[in-house]
Amino acid sequence: MALLELKNVSKIYGDLKALNDVSISVEKGEWVAIMGPSGSGKSTMMNIIGCMDKPSVGEVLLDGVDISKEPQKVLTDIRREKIGLIFQQFHMVTYLTAVENVMVSQYYHSMPDEAEALEALDRVGLKERAKHLPGQLSGGEQQRVCVARALINHPELILADEPTGNLDETNENIVLDLFRQLHREGTTLIVVTHDPEVAEAAQRTIVLEHGRVAREIINENFEA
Amino acid sequence: MTKRRMFLRMITASLLRRRSRMLIALLSIAVGATILSGLVTIYIDVPRQMGAQFRSYGANMILLPKEGTHMTAESLQEVLGVIPEAEIVGASPYRYVRLDMPSRQQSFITAGTEFSQVQKTSPYFSVEGAYPEKTREVLVGKEIAETLGIKTGSSIELHYKTSGTAGQGQAADAAAGETLTGSAEGFNKVIVTADLVLDEEGKIASVSVDAASQTPGIGSLVGTDRQFLDQFIGKKLPLSLSNTASGEDAADEDHVVDAVTGATISSQAAVDAMNNAVLSGEAAPVERAEQFTVTGILSTGGEEEGYVYMSLPDLEKLTADNAVDVAELSVTADAEVLEEYCRAVSEANPDVTARLVKRVTRSEASVLGKLQALVFLVTVVVLLLTMICVSTTMLAVVSERRREIGLRKALGAADNSIRKEFLGEGLFLGGLGGLIGAALGFGFAQVVSVNVFGSSISFQPLLLPVTVLVSMVIAAVSCQMPIKRAVAIDPAIVLKGE
Numbered sequence: 001m002a003l004l005e006l007k008n009v010s011k012i013y014g015d016l017k018a019l020n021d022v023s024i025s026v027e028k029g030e031w032v033a034i035m036g037p038s039g040s041g042k043s044t045m046m047n048i049i050g051c052m053d054k055p056s057v058g059e060v061l062l063d064g065v066d067i068s069k070e071p072q073k074v075l076t077d078i079r080r081e082k083i084g085l086i087f088q089q090f091h092m093v094t095y096l097t098a099v100e101n102v103m104v105s106q107y108y109h110s111m112p113d114e115a116e117a118l119e120a121l122d123r124v125g126l127k128e129r130a131k132h133l134p135g136q137l138s139g140g141e142q143q144r145v146c147v148a149r150a151l152i153n154h155p156e157l158i159l160a161d162e163p164t165g166n167l168d169e170t171n172e173n174i175v176l177d178l179f180r181q182l183h184r185e186g187t188t189l190i191v192v193t194h195d196p197e198v199a200e201a202a203q204r205t206i207v208l209e210h211g212r213v214a215r216e217i218i219n220e221n222f223e224a
Numbered sequence: 225m226t227k228r229r230m231f232l233r234m235i236t237a238s239l240l241r242r243r244s245r246m247l248i249a250l251l252s253i254a255v256g257a258t259i260l261s262g263l264v265t266i267y268i269d270v271p272r273q274m275g276a277q278f279r280s281y282g283a284n285m286i287l288l289p290k291e292g293t294h295m296t297a298e299s300l301q302e303v304l305g306v307i308p309e310a311e312i313v314g315a316s317p318y319r320y321v322r323l324d325m326p327s328r329q330q331s332f333i334t335a336g337t338e339f340s341q342v343q344k345t346s347p348y349f350s351v352e353g354a355y356p357e358k359t360r361e362v363l364v365g366k367e368i369a370e371t372l373g374i375k376t377g378s379s380i381e382l383h384y385k386t387s388g389t390a391g392q393g394q395a396a397d398a399a400a401g402e403t404l405t406g407s408a409e410g411f412n413k414v415i416v417t418a419d420l421v422l423d424e425e426g427k428i429a430s431v432s433v434d435a436a437s438q439t440p441g442i443g444s445l446v447g448t449d450r451q452f453l454d455q456f457i458g459k460k461l462p463l464s465l466s467n468t469a470s471g472e473d474a475a476d477e478d479h480v481v482d483a484v485t486g487a488t489i490s491s492q493a494a495v496d497a498m499n500n501a502v503l504s505g506e507a508a509p510v511e512r513a514e515q516f517t518v519t520g521i522l523s524t525g526g527e528e529e530g531y532v533y534m535s536l537p538d539l540e541k542l543t544a545d546n547a548v549d550v551a552e553l554s555v556t557a558d559a560e561v562l563e564e565y566c567r568a569v570s571e572a573n574p575d576v577t578a579r580l581v582k583r584v585t586r587s588e589a590s591v592l593g594k595l596q597a598l599v600f601l602v603t604v605v606v607l608l609l610t611m612i613c614v615s616t617t618m619l620a621v622v623s624e625r626r627r628e629i630g631l632r633k634a635l636g637a638a639d640n641s642i643r644k645e646f647l648g649e650g651l652f653l654g655g656l657g658g659l660i661g662a663a664l665g666f667g668f669a670q671v672v673s674v675n676v677f678g679s680s681i682s683f684q685p686l687l688l689p690v691t692v693l694v695s696m697v698i699a700a701v702s703c704q705m706p707i708k709r710a711v712a713i714d715p716a717i718v719l720k721g722e
Contacts, residue, residue, distance in 0.1 A: 043719060046719055047716050047719065050634070050716075050719070052634065052714070052715050052716040052719075053716060073638070073639075076633070076636060076637075076638055076639075077636075077638075079634070079636050080635070080636020080637075081636075085634050085635070085718075087631075087718055087719060088719075089718075091627060091628075091630075091631040091634075091718050092631075093234075093628050093631065093632075094242075094628070095237050095238055095241035095242050096234065096237055100233065100234075100237065103230060104230075104234070104632070104635060105635050105636075106230075107227060107230045107231070107234075108632070108635050108636040108637045108638075108641060109636060111226070111227060112226075112227065112229075112230040133241070149635075161719050
């Protein structure tokens with residue numbers, strides 16, 4: 001069953017068609033990479049999937065709900081309930097500690113639970129750094145905190161925007177290993193990247209060019 | 225952990241770990257709150273302070289007995305009961321009597337009063353020497369002192385005399401059956417004397433006149449003419465000669481007699497002598513004297529310099545009564561309240577009239593009004609400036625934290641959550657700033673008060689919560705525009721390397 005389905009989605013800014021009649025489908029538990037050069041429409045697609053933008057034309061079904069028709073308030077609810085976001089530039093609240101940053105996500109979702117947040121940090125190998133402020137953490141550590149934050153509310157879908165773009169190889173591998181773990185647990189992963197190595201870690205890669213799906217590549221070497 | 229605790233944790237972390245920016249906002253609120261609480265303290269205290277200042281210009285209320293009635297020290301105390309004791313700065317009773325100083329052939333208006341009160345109601349009185357403290361001590365006006373060469377420590381003798389022209393009422397006081405003797409000037413300013421005896425009803429029982437000094441055969445007849453003398457029997461004092469021309473005689477038969485024909489002046493003298501005879505008895509003029517020590521010379525620049533001041537009990541000993549002619553009050557209240565007190569006084573004792581010294585109460589009200597308006601204006605301006613400053617700082621904070629706000633929204637924060645967080649920070653800053661401001665404001669008001677009014681200020685406990693509350697409201701209002709900006713931030717900004 002498809003968790004996410006884009007049906008003939010277009011996003012038009014004046015004369016520019018950022019997305020042009022795109023139709024894709026992502027199964028529950030699937031790990032999909034979205035690739036493409038700058039201006040290919042990756043970000044636009046990411047915004048639409050992440051419930052932060054609406055398509056000009058077409059339907060977007062997330063868990064059976066057409067999010068293209070919903071008002072902003074409902075989109076915020078859906079994002080909070082169903083989606084875990086990971087960003088290229090980590091984005092932590094600078095004045096909160098690692099564990100507090102994880103708890104912020106809990107706070108908006110339901111109830112802050114420090115023990116659970118610490119558990120999530122333990123899972124990304126940062127339990128000892130829980131009381132550190134972002135400024136005291138390396139980039140890799142920050143991104144791992146962000147992974148912990150994304151998974152704390154057990155979202156249906158983890159949406160990662162260039163998650164390794166600012167990381168060295170060691171940390172990139174750590175993050176990819178975390179993704180593999182999440183995949184094994186059945187989490188649906190959509191990773192936007194222009195790094196072929198990151199894309200190759202996924203089961204399937206959708207390549208965008210000029211706002212259209214250029215091709216889809218199934219990773220035959222995929223190891224769960 | 226509850227949501228509320230996390231909320232507080234986020235807010236305090238935001239304020240405590242991002243100190244520099246928040247310090248500016250906090251500082252502006254604290255400064256605003258300082259000025260606010262300081263000025264309001266002064267605003268509240270100014271009437272009291274100014275009241276005290278104005279009280280140095282003298283009494284602002286005067287109590288007088290209604291015509292034909294008397295006021296005494298006791299009735300005065302009773303009447304004062306209607307004015308709150310705390311608001312009465314002083315209340316001076318005055319009794320004015322003319323006393324003679326036979327040694328210098330002078331007489332002065334002498335005021336009996338309470339010196340401890342005078343110092344409060346007339347703080348401008350300047351005394352060279354000291355106010356009297358003991359009995360038989362007086363204060364002498366500068367004018368008298370200079371004219372008579374009286375100095376502090378001098379001893380003066382003062383006499384109290386009734387005028388000796390007391391009315392008919394005293395005739396009844398004369399004992400029945402006693403012979404009364406009187407005299408009066410007759411023709412050529414020669415004295416005529418008369419002896420008379422009154423019965424129990426005050427009627428003349430017998431009379432004899434010695435008019436031998438008058439013109440023989442004419443004036444002297446008033447002492448021998450039986451017809452003239454007999455008509456006095458049964459009449460009452462005072463007597464007067466009939467005046468056939470006026471036609472009023474019949475109206476007062478008891479008191480009117482006919483003159484001896486051709487000897488009107490001598491007849492009048494006989495009548496006057498009889499009238500005077502009554503007064504030379506029990507009701508004769510009274511004179512009491514007392515020796516006083518001058519403790520101080522009073523200068524006021526006004527008519528008081530021509531008076532002698534002594535304690536009310538001392539004067540009472542001389543006059544043998546306890547009347548009070550007027551009372552001067554110094555009350556700390558504004559004109560409206562004073563008017564109310566005036567009404568209350570008249571209600572408490574209908575024989576007493578209370579009046580305001582308009583000159584003092586009006587200028588007091590107008591100066592106070594202007595001062596308070598000024599303070600109010602400055603407060604409003606300062607609050608506006610504070611709001612602008614806080615608003616600007618918070619706008620800077622919002623733009624500085626755009627990413628974070630975008631992130632929070634991306635993580636699922638609803639607009640209301642963002643509003644709540646910024647409002648929470650604003651209120652926290654407002655509360656803390658208000659608290660600091662209330663403390664500093666009191667100090668500020670104290671400094672102003674000591675330097676301007678020369679007296680310390682009283683702490684207004686209510687002002688603390690009010691300042692904190694107002695600061696919080698101001699902070700909340702100032703945060704509205706920044707919050708609007710924050711809510712408008714697009715969560716998509718957190719994506720990519722924007």
